[in-house]
Amino acid sequence: MADWKEAGLTAEDLVGMYRAMLLARRLDERQWVLNRMGRAPFVISCQGHEAAQVGCAWALTPGKDFVLPYYRDLGVVLTVGMTPREVMLDFLARAEGPSSGGRQMPGHYSHPRLRIVSQSSTVAVQALHAAGIAYAARMRGEDSVCYVSFGEGAAQQGDVHEAFNWAGIYRLPVIFVCENNKYAISVSHTKQMAVENVADRAAGYGFPGVVVDGSDPVAVYRAMKEAVERARKGEGATLIEAKVERLVPHSSDDDDRTYRSREEVEEAKKRDPLLTFAERLKKEGLLDDARREELEAEVKRAVDDATEYAEKAADPRPQDLYTRLYATAPAVGGEAAPGA
């Protein structure tokens, strides 16, 4: 594992990172419980990606830097400031949910104040939005950077390449993060591309591509910090590829047994970043069992509170279907109306 002092992290940072990973994991687990109880139709998980996500987000300045997460990035959005209550409101599609007021599926994060940009289900499109946001930031003299992520499957979309190209030509302050978990639903990375690393493609666009161990939040943080510094200095984009494991099926709709052996999943679970990072912190004397249990309890309280709050919150009303279609009211016809 990477040296945390050299990476510029404090002991407090490390425990903070662990707590963020833990919170993401426990919220995620709770979502599965609610799903299995029939109270929520859909879960898409961050499990196995937490170290990569928290490592990345730790290097951002919340509210200043733009965040274009993809659907697994629960660890990212929590780290930059979304609250468990907000996450659960979105998860249960409540009217009060900050991302979409119940319009979008879980995992489609949006939070204007935190500069978390609304996401589509259509994979990879956000890479181009990131380039545009970064272009605008630079033009307006801001020194914000733009984080944008996607899986190794999504990386095969033409839009990602077009985004790389803009970032290269205009030396844009974008950090592309590919969370490579070796599967796109059922399809192995070996069927997605003929090369080992998505990061190898960055050279073709004139900026660095970096491969990091996505189970090590410190290594990820270090790569990200460097990328953020380059970006802020006007030196352009970086592509970071974090090699991670997907510990669960693609989503609550998936069953991975036809395409993934149980042994492989068991092997992956041994490298669960939550376990390995906790062990390391323990070894380095930064987190004893008592503190860890305290954190667990604290996180559980937050998850319970969020669940309870969100479960009580109101659903949107039928008439909410028709609102906020346009930002500028149209000159004829008014708001959208029922289609009858």
Place this chain on the structure above:
Amino acid sequence: MADWKEAGLTAEDLVGMYRAMLLARRLDERQWVLNRMGRAPFVISCQGHEAAQVGCAWALTPGKDFVLPYYRDLGVVLTVGMTPREVMLDFLARAEGPSSGGRQMPGHYSHPRLRIVSQSSTVAVQALHAAGIAYAARMRGEDSVCYVSFGEGAAQQGDVHEAFNWAGIYRLPVIFVCENNKYAISVSHTKQMAVENVADRAAGYGFPGVVVDGSDPVAVYRAMKEAVERARKGEGATLIEAKVERLVPHSSDDDDRTYRSREEVEEAKKRDPLLTFAERLKKEGLLDDARREELEAEVKRAVDDATEYAEKAADPRPQDLYTRLYATAPAVGGEAAPGA
């Protein structure tokens, strides 16, 4: 210039290549004349690209290998067997034109018997068709290869990258040829990409990318021959980038004076492949002035004949607008009808 014997070419080949380049050039020039006389609304030129085109096509087996040219590839289609008459019929949009019977603009070649696949105006789309054709060829046990070309501007389209990716994963017998003339209409290659060579991107897809001097037909031939051999042996795709000069404006609708200095154009003309190749052949004793004039006369006769033939040929009839919309007649409604 590359060694032609080493490349496996004969003296006859070289003169043949020169003749093909000459024919392409003179046909192209005639098209401009007809355009300026008001007899043809549109020209898109191969001028400056002929060496690259003839060098590539010389390594193909006409009628067996698939050819997906782009609009500048007059030198390619002539070399694999389109006749000057056919070219001129298409150019004047006559009913008898093999490519489209007057439906498409000039330069949108199609010739099923020669396996020249119909082209769109929408740049870069053909890269994916090439991958599919090659996949099918391999599946059916054919050892044909597939040539597909595009400009360095078009190379920025997402579709090209998705095609590279398929070619890499399935080791497809495709030869991607990028004719890099440094301009996409008015836009400099430096605004198209942050790297020097499109070919540098091939590595990211797991196959070789090669840069060649596109003014040297022998060098191009050698690179192409190697690529064809690899492809036939099942070793997969190659990306060849031929550095060429565009000697004229983008098309007859363009005026390049706002974006290209006259000096630059004059410089380019000094490296006109038709001149440099002729000089070389002369130096090597393969083409004296007399033979060259003979070739000029022969080519002129072919161009005159083609012009005359095509000018006399019939236009399509109004009712031809409605035919050949479907290959399988629809079960209701019949052929397309006037929209009134």
Place this chain on the structure above:
Amino acid sequence: MPEKTFIEAIHDAMDEEMARDPSVVLLGEDVGLRGGVFRASTGLIEKYGERRVIDTPLAESSIAGVAIGMALNGLRPIAEMQFADFSFPAFNQIQSEAARFHYRSNGGWSVPLVVRMPYGGGPGVHGALYHSQSVEAFYAHIPGLKVVLPGTPYDAKGMLKAAIRDDDPVIFLEHKRAYRSVRGEVPDGDYTVPLGPAEVRREGRHVTIFAYGYMLHESLRAAEELAKSGVECTVVDVRSLKPLDVKTIAEAARLTGRVLVVHEDNRSFGAGAEIAAIVAEEALMYLDAPVRRLTGPDVPGIGFNHVFEVEFTPDAAKIARAARELAEF
């Protein structure tokens, strides 16, 4: 005849055509090992191998574009878009390329391609804005395509076989709610259902309802309900939008003089507009009431929350209400 679900019919059509014709291939995201996210292609990779059942990279433009190339070179590809919503990255390949090869080459080339797309949403689908869209209006507007939306398992199998054997690109739309909830008789052996003719599913003299896909079933339920109170509906299954069976549509409209067009897709510039326009052109002098459309509203899609699903989606009750109003006009 055995009863099958809609998705079994789809599966069987692919299976039988692949067995019959070695040039038929299937490509798409997760269609191989996973058998498709809806399991339409379960078992096919085991049976036909991974050369013919291809788990593609996650890039729809390439799925369509590569499939076009395959079709140009002697194969008969079935390209699956995992969700119709994700066909838009492939829109250019479908619109500019697949649809135009034959015409632009003056008949020189053709593209025998089927693009299968699960579409639509509604209560219980939980597909939200990007896994629920109806996309037929976009594709039906493109000359050179054929666009069909079978409603019954019988048609699903017969029309898919016809589509695979057709030498033109066919957009084949499968409603997700139909997959497991719609059952019907499906012969075991080989048969095809032609792409084009509409089918009158029920006859009645008061109101003519035009519908397709899953909405056919909601319309039939509505008609059944209305019949109890003496309102008799003709229900026309417009299972092909391109070609469109103008004759059957005009006749069915003239028959009752009262027309209701139903679809789940957004209202404006939707497929219902074309049907209504044809009625206004071909049956106007027979009409006793204004034409009426009952459709999804003009918002981007079906929100995730169940409240939105119910509010957005036409159903038997809404259809019955609208048809009754027409009958009473």
Place this chain on the structure above:
Amino acid sequence: MPEKTFIEAIHDAMDEEMARDPSVVLLGEDVGLRGGVFRASTGLIEKYGERRVIDTPLAESSIAGVAIGMALNGLRPIAEMQFADFSFPAFNQIQSEAARFHYRSNGGWSVPLVVRMPYGGGPGVHGALYHSQSVEAFYAHIPGLKVVLPGTPYDAKGMLKAAIRDDDPVIFLEHKRAYRSVRGEVPDGDYTVPLGPAEVRREGRHVTIFAYGYMLHESLRAAEELAKSGVECTVVDVRSLKPLDVKTIAEAARLTGRVLVVHEDNRSFGAGAEIAAIVAEEALMYLDAPVRRLTGPDVPGIGFNHVFEVEFTPDAAKIARAARELAEF
């Protein structure tokens, strides 16, 4: 008021808005040094610099997608698609993204973006299958977009300014034949024309013609011709398809009871279907004749040969013939 061509009006609107508001940027292929292939942006890169007038890579999805990002972060991009035909590689970014940001984020984000597209063809354009398409029906079907097609230089300038100031994505369609052949009075200073209202360009009691873009002018010519023989037409300029001015359309249809809808785009599932459907819904009881559409036929596009251009394209003579038949019905 000075007379200007349509394209001068477009140029002036961009120039004035860029001078007025530093957040306005222009991006597209060849829009900089070349001033656009139609010269709509001549001089702008010299005036506003290459940060604000951007010669983009040849990749339309990136033009739209990057412009969306710019719009999310405080700019007001004008994205030019060199030809409407080449907007399809960007279809996904426009359909799935631009149109949906505001709705999907429950109003949290908005995308003040104008996508300008030269569209259409016809005799003398020589654009063939891929530089002549009318694309309005695709975009008008997408909730969340605004889609306008000005016909006059006055509207071109006023509506483009309104579009740039609008906080929603606007598809702004400019007919290529209008660019230099259509002239009209255009005030020098600042004004806007709202996006939505249709405009009655001529009043007459026999037949109502609905048209937009370049077809407006062919329709007005037809109306003038018909007036000579006593047939008086109302000509409605439907310059906005989304939002669509249903009220004005219904009123104008009721006025004459005879309706002709004209567009150059392919007939089936085209914009004319929606207008015809609205007439059938809102004005049916006033109609004295079947609704009629005069449109481009259902073939992929306007062939290159002049013979095809003439055969494909509606013109004043064809419109006059159709309107006269309606008047005599």
